[in-house]
Amino acid sequence: MRNLLLIASLTLREAARRRLVLAAGIVTIALVALTAFGFHSLATMHQRGGATIARHDVLVATSMLEIMMAFMFSFVLALGAAFLGALSLGSEIENGTLLAILPRPLRRIEVIVGKWLGNAVLLALYAAGTSALEFGAIAAVTGYTPPNPVLSVALLVAQALVLLTLTMSLSVRLSAIAAGFVTVVLYGLAWMAGIVGSMADVFHNSGVRDATTLVSLIIPSDGIWRAASFSMEPLIMRAMVSANDVNPLVPKVPPPNLYFVWCAMWLLVVLGVGVRSFQTRDI
Amino acid sequence: MYAIETRELTKIYGARTAVDSLTVRIARGEVFGFLGPNGAGKTTAVKMLLGLVRPSSGHAALLGSPLGSLDARRKIGYLPELFRYQEWLTPHEILHWHAAVLRLHAAKWRDAIEEVLRRVGLAERGNDRVGQFSKGMQQRLGLAVAILGEPELVILDEPTSALDPLGRADVRALVQELKSRGTTVFLNSHLLTEVESVCDSVAVITGGCIRATGPIDRLLGRPGVRVTFANGTSVVEDVPNDEIPALVASYVAKGAAIVSVVPIRQTLEERFLEIVRSEPLAQPVVDRITHAS
Numbered sequence: 001m002r003n004l005l006l007i008a009s010l011t012l013r014e015a016a017r018r019r020l021v022l023a024a025g026i027v028t029i030a031l032v033a034l035t036a037f038g039f040h041s042l043a044t045m046h047q048r049g050g051a052t053i054a055r056h057d058v059l060v061a062t063s064m065l066e067i068m069m070a071f072m073f074s075f076v077l078a079l080g081a082a083f084l085g086a087l088s089l090g091s092e093i094e095n096g097t098l099l100a101i102l103p104r105p106l107r108r109i110e111v112i113v114g115k116w117l118g119n120a121v122l123l124a125l126y127a128a129g130t131s132a133l134e135f136g137a138i139a140a141v142t143g144y145t146p147p148n149p150v151l152s153v154a155l156l157v158a159q160a161l162v163l164l165t166l167t168m169s170l171s172v173r174l175s176a177i178a179a180g181f182v183t184v185v186l187y188g189l190a191w192m193a194g195i196v197g198s199m200a201d202v203f204h205n206s207g208v209r210d211a212t213t214l215v216s217l218i219i220p221s222d223g224i225w226r227a228a229s230f231s232m233e234p235l236i237m238r239a240m241v242s243a244n245d246v247n248p249l250v251p252k253v254p255p256p257n258l259y260f261v262w263c264a265m266w267l268l269v270v271l272g273v274g275v276r277s278f279q280t281r282d283i
Numbered sequence: 284m285y286a287i288e289t290r291e292l293t294k295i296y297g298a299r300t301a302v303d304s305l306t307v308r309i310a311r312g313e314v315f316g317f318l319g320p321n322g323a324g325k326t327t328a329v330k331m332l333l334g335l336v337r338p339s340s341g342h343a344a345l346l347g348s349p350l351g352s353l354d355a356r357r358k359i360g361y362l363p364e365l366f367r368y369q370e371w372l373t374p375h376e377i378l379h380w381h382a383a384v385l386r387l388h389a390a391k392w393r394d395a396i397e398e399v400l401r402r403v404g405l406a407e408r409g410n411d412r413v414g415q416f417s418k419g420m421q422q423r424l425g426l427a428v429a430i431l432g433e434p435e436l437v438i439l440d441e442p443t444s445a446l447d448p449l450g451r452a453d454v455r456a457l458v459q460e461l462k463s464r465g466t467t468v469f470l471n472s473h474l475l476t477e478v479e480s481v482c483d484s485v486a487v488i489t490g491g492c493i494r495a496t497g498p499i500d501r502l503l504g505r506p507g508v509r510v511t512f513a514n515g516t517s518v519v520e521d522v523p524n525d526e527i528p529a530l531v532a533s534y535v536a537k538g539a540a541i542v543s544v545v546p547i548r549q550t551l552e553e554r555f556l557e558i559v560r561s562e563p564l565a566q567p568v569v570d571r572i573t574h575a576s
Contacts, residue, residue: 006383010369017371099363100428103333104384105353282336 003106007114008121011088015122028130035069036137043142056236062144063234066135067250070152070232073130074225077123077160082183084119085167089278090176098283108279116168116271123160127153146232155228158263159221163187165267166219169274172281186219194222198251216255220263223255230254284347286311286436286467287332292341294327294491301327303491304341309484311435314458314468316482316499318475318555324491325471326364329440332469333361346435357385360429364440364471366422370414374405374424377413378431385432399427402460404453418445426457437461440471455481479551487558495558499551506548513540518547 015021042061045053089112092098102111131153139145146152163183171179197212216223230251237250285308292305302324309315319325330336332343334351348355368377378396387395400406403423413421422445429437439458443451451474458481461468472478478485479499486496495502507520508527512534522530524546531544549557 003384006380010380014369014371096363096365096367097369099335099365100361100368100425102335103356103359103361104381105356105386106384107353280337283330 003110004114004117007106007111008118011115011118012121014088015118020122024126025129028126028133032130032133032137035134036141039065039138040141058142059144059234060237060240062138062142063146063232063237064250066138066144066146067229067232069134070131070156070228071225073127073134074156074159074228077127077156078163078187078221079184080126081119081123081160081164082167082180082187084122085116085164085183086171086176086180088115088119089168090171090174090179093171093281093283094176102283109275112168112172112275112278113271116164119164119168120161123164124157127157127160131156147234148231151231152228155224155231159224159228162219162221162224162263162267165271165274169270169277172274172277187221190215190219190222191225194226217262217266220259220266223259224263226251227254227260284311285309285344286313287315287343287345287469289332289343290341292328292331292343293339294324294331294336295339300491302331302488305488305493307486307493307496309467309469311467312462312465313484314462314470314482316478316485317469317471317488318473318478318485319488320473320559323488325473325488326440327491328488329438329469329471333359333438357432358435360431360434360437362422362425362429362437362439362442364444366425366445368413368421368424368428370412373410373412374400374427375409377424378427381428381431387432395431399431402430402457403427404450419447419450422446423450423453426454430457430461433464434466436467436469438469438471442470442472443474443477451477475550475552475555485551487555489559494561495554503549503551503554506546509543509545509547510534511542511545513542522546 039062042065043058045058092101098111102108131149135145135149166186167179167183170182174182193212193215197209197216200206200208200212231254233250238252287307287309289305289307292302293300294302305328307315317325317328327336331338332345332350334356338350343350345352345355346358372380375396378399379392382392382395397406397409400409403426405420405423405427408416408420413424416424422442426439426442429439439454443454446454455477458468458470462481468481470478470482482499484496484498485502487494505521506523507518508522508530510517510519510531519530527544527546531541534541
């Protein structure tokens with residue numbers, strides 16, 4: 001455990017020293033300030049074509065925009081996970097940094113899991129910090145808070161961890177750039193499959209529905225995003241979503257609880273495959 | 284117990300055998316030179332010893348423990364051929380991290396770190412970012428990492444590849460210092476003068492196979508002397524340096540007119556080229572284990 005934490009601390013220190021934390025912090029604060037201004041404008045907009053805008057319309061618009069903001073941050077987290085995961089292990093294998101680390105009295109499982117842990121902490125801190133800022137800013141200017149913000153953030157982090165795990169496991173054998181690229185493509189594929197799956201529901205096409213379900217099991221990032229999105233929907237919005245709506249940002253039902261058990265097992269298995277692959281890889 | 288003992292250690296990549304049946308025994312406290320041209324299999328052999336590369340077959344033990352033993356790795360220092368350290372850290376921070384992994388006594392970290400930085404000539408640069416260092420300075424840092432914690436076995440893979448002549452002299456002095464402390468040094472190099480000046484014994488590897496091994500004195504053969512007389516030249520073999528005055532005295536006593544007396548001995552470079560250019564042998568030159576005294 002001690003060695004695992006030593007590796008994780010090295011990963012965290014790298015993020016701080018390479019100004020990743022600083023750069024991400026500045027950009028995020030600027031983004032939150034800008035969106036807060038936008039939400040404030042929305043909240044204070046009382047007239048449309050001479051008619052008064054109802055309060056609940058403003059709330060629905062705010063909640064919809066907030067989910068879109070969350071989607072944007074989930075995309076940033078997904079890319080961040082692919083980026084961090086590929087660089088932390090794949091590039092250190094390629095550039096030889098690990099040659100000075102692995103001969104030390106460390107188990108390889110401690111090295112890869114330690115790096116995973118360091119990156120996971122980074123992603124979780126970023127998700128929590130960003131969400132707290134964004135939700136706080138929106139609440140301050142509109143008075144609206146999503147129904148279950150903590151669960152939403154936890155699910156965004158879970159989605160990022162899925163992609164981090166996939167990238168790190170791939171980067172044991174692939175080059176850093178290839179591992180990152182493959183993960184981003186698979187993330188995009190899963191997202192698209194989610195949309196196609198929603199359309200298959202509308203058109204009652206069970207074959208396509210089953211295929212997209214299979215994709216969501218193999219790459220669970222979109223399934224987790226849908227759960228995050230659902231957790232942010234206010235009741236008033238759910239009441240407005242009709243059976244025939246196909247909106248990837250507003251799922252009509254969340255994934256079943258069993259799906260999250262599957263996701264946890266998926267994560268452990270993929271990480272386990274990465275560990276085993278790393279243990280048998282020549283450096 | 285040997286510092287390093289390998290038996291038929293082999294690494295095969297697809298159809299290519301990178302290291303073929305490597306069998307060596309290196310005594311504790313010995314400075315061992317591992318020689319070979321580029322691509323001979325030196326680094327692959329070293330990586331197998333350190334657990335970075337999995338052998339295809341064969342066995343090896345370091346400091347009495349099987350390959351991969353964490354206990355043995357606590358007592359081993361390593362400078363990789365491709366050295367690269369976290370450029371966003373300072374030497375102090377890198378050494379501090381390695382001290383933590385080695386579980387050195389926390390109260391001694393500071394002194395130990397200052398000591399190794401001094402020994403490699405980086406005492407004044409301990410708080411600078413590694414990203415600002417030249418390749419030579421990074422290699423010196425690698426040496427500091429390798430000798431941190433007074434390891435029982437130090438494996439140096441091309442330790443002077445980025446160093447200037449002054450740096451090379453420093454490394455030679457460092458190796459001698461390690462030897463005087465009883466540390467076993469495995470020196471992987473193709474710089475033969477460097478090896479000849481510091482190593483007790485060597486092995487020559489080409490195409491993954493050991494072609495010759497043994498103490499340097501035995502490998503190079505006994506020295507001789509070339510005596511030039513007023514009317515010709517004579518080469519006398521098997522004459523150690525301390526016997527040359529007596530030889531000269533005997534010639535003078537016989538009334539010979541001596542013009543010059545030149546001790547001759549094959550250099551390691553000459554011997555190396557002879558071995559590398561010769562046909563592969565079924566058995567290596569010199570007994571494989573004779574140097575393991």
